[in-house]
Amino acid sequence: MLKCFFRGLVAVQLAAASFLVAAQGWPAKTVTIVVPFPPGGTTDVLARAVANKLSPVLGQPVIVDNKPGAGATLGASLVAKAPADGYTLLMGAVHHTIAQSVFRKLPYDFQKDFAPITTVAIVPNVLVVNAQNPAANVQDLVTIAKSAANKLSYGSNGNGTAQHMIGTQFQQITGAQILHVPYKGSAPLTTDLISGQVDMSFDTVTPVLPFIKEGRLRPLAVTTAKRSSALPDVPTLQEAGVPGIAIGTWFGLLAPAGTPARVVTRLNGELVKIIQSPDFKKQMFDIGAEPVGDKPEEMARQIKEETAKFASLIKAANITLD
Template sequence: MMKKLKGIIGVCAALSMGLAAPTALAADYPNKPVTLVVPYPPGGATDVIARLIAEKLPAEWGQQVVVNNRPGAGTTVAAEAVARAPGDGYTLYMTTAAHTISASLYKKLNYDPLKDFAPITLTSTIPLVLVTTPSLPAKNLDELIAYAKKSPDGLSMASTGNGTPQHLTGELFKARTGINLVHVPYKGDAPMLTDLIGGQVQMAFVTLSAALPHIQSGKLHAIALAHSRRVDAIKQVPTMEESGMKDFEAATWFGLFAPASMPDGLREKIYRDVAKIVSTPDMTKKLQDMGGDVNNSSPKEFQAFINDEAARWAEGVKLSGAQID
């Protein structure tokens, strides 16, 4: 009986130590510099948001946060490195919708975009806006669809590259409307916007932050916003639903992840500390000036969002036929 009782006590002690470890880890974290990996070159929206957060976190943590830009292969180079890192909080990952798209887009990956990562917080979303070159006669969604259906060869649709949110949103739009769109991929926003403004291509779904100055200057015409509500910066531009197309929303988003092995207690601590920074008036204004919404989603909310995103983008990949070996 005594032997059995000792065994039970030993099991209970082991369990309590296991439960205490993540709590202690969160309490002591961080005690050295933290690396924040960004899968894009410096200067883009993801890099800007990551650096805004990284600049403020040392005041909370007493440790430096170093941004490490690791571009390449549609974010998969950085993602693979993060997936293999320990979940101790010293390697974090700020990425975009490309992360959930990669689950369907790539035939072979050395990691699982959904299972190998622990979502921490969805920081911000920036909606996509449907824009046309100013020379196109269509000025609203109905006119655009009618014009495309009358065009023998359809319309040219630019994007920032095969398998990007901009491309896949265009494919979903094509499927919903039945119009013919000829996809013209570019390597990023800058060359795409140059050709849109110049009239070499006719339409595109563009991240609002990239399109905003060109809409405001009249160099691009905004047809509709793929968002649940209008945005103050371009109040005159209706949403897709207001234009007659229900349940059509698309955005690029910016979220913080960690390797999947991160304990829940530590994930919760990092979420709370980052959310505190993002919710400050100064940070909120900077994100809104980029055309974004502040989300500050909890780990649980972000996980649900990721699941929905993966399913939606899988449909877009299927419709587009895009595949990368």
């Protein structure tokens, strides 16, 4: 019995030593950033921007792997269960702090099963309609929506995402009943919005900005507390007569919980330098994003605060999903 115990102890110590050596030699192979949405959306765009800058710094390939589904929780689940060795990362977002309360059962705990690295950027959400929509402003849109229940539809990046939450709040405040149409991501949503399959969306600025500039989509209001630098002439919802909504979407990198502190610290240091570099800042400005680059503990605090905030909003709105 005692001999078996010591054998087990030695095995554990050897495994720990092996893991430490691997961490010290990190990175020795390709690093994967899992994006829980399809290609073309803001999460994907930011992940690829980061990967392109991070790869030469680390001296190893950094690739993006799109794993869409279940309101961004499928990709998160895969990363939560991945080895905590620094080779599998998640481009997470505000959606994950919402999902924690929206879904009855999740195979992970966003606060306990992930190690925050840094917030890459914050992107305002914007209420947009097809250019053929007769609504010239938010109040016009509310009037049309209230003329008949579910007369209008709004698309989101999936159940339990920020767009879903904003749409729900918008209806509660205005009294309009608008049909929710969930998509797997921004790319298919934007395609249907342009073609008129859905009437409106509360998506992030990045995927719709080119079509706003082309005149194919019309922005009515941003959902943040202040105006977007990318759309300075577009009012906030507060200014447009719909108070009580101040939600933007943050995006950041996380690793599985238990990832060696040395790896997290290295990633944070390299990423902050990238995010704060002039060329990356310009790249973010061009797509309507505001670069951040904070410390892991600051990102962890933001996640904790927003999880609590959205839990209250979700409880009040009585939103639950299986």
